[in-house]
Amino acid sequence: MTDAVKYLEDMNVGDHAAFGHYPVTREEVIGFASKFDPQAFHLDDAAAAKTYFGRLSASGWHTCAMTMRMMVENLTVGGHAGLGSPGVDQIRWLKPVYPGDTLRVETVVTEVRPSRSKPDIGSVHSDITVFNQNDEPVMTMKSIGLVRRRPA
Template identity: 75%
Template sequence: MKYLEDMVVGTKASFGSYEVTREEVIDFASKYDPQPFHLDDEAAAQTHFGRISASGWHTCAMTMRMMVENLKDQKHAGLGSPGVDGIRWLKPVYPGDTLRVETVLQDIRPSRSRPEMGSIHSDVTVFNQKDEPVMTWKSVGLMRTRPKG
């Protein structure tokens, strides 16, 4: 089991492979972000996107899926997350793109008020198949500290 004390600032990880499908882009947008350029070819062609693109929120969800898949085979004492900061959608994500994730651990903070836990702060970058960054965010994760005794 990896605890807060086992984490090392500067640790880099690269993982995931998520193929974006047209059906999924339209389904997600229909439910959660029904803007025309996520749903309709003609409407999308009239925008700077040029064609149907994934919602930024869909890109966040696909990224979360890759992060969870990456962690499920590892034994981490994770406690969830209080949120993310600074989401930036840098390039459109299109059906047919394949996404992957890179993280860099930037900071580790033991809790002052809850000695059984702390937080880790990472920079997250999502790339497409051309190795172009399409999204960034700053992740905050909560982790248990090593049990005493």
């Protein structure tokens, strides 16, 4: 990414980015789960050992939050004309995320579309894959972002 702000016109189908380095800690897994997803396999070692996960695992929603953190940090490197998101079309949790894992993100732009009703913005659709330290995909997401168009 360059030091210039990235507008809708700077984005193309097929653009690929790889970024992020997020160490998953036990304290954060338990803290997030305690507040937002208090299921036993996110909170207690003994309970988690009796489940499919086999040990304490991060909430899928926590994985989304860690991914968002890496995405925002990546967007602020050179500047970005992002305006948030109207949502995601799909999220899939493919493998458990465990304390001790380190996550990273890869994105591929699948669609760039100027808005028909708001000429100063557009949308960018991306396929997002989150990997653990073993390069195993742990989550995929189809994301939609709103982005400003380059000022005239």
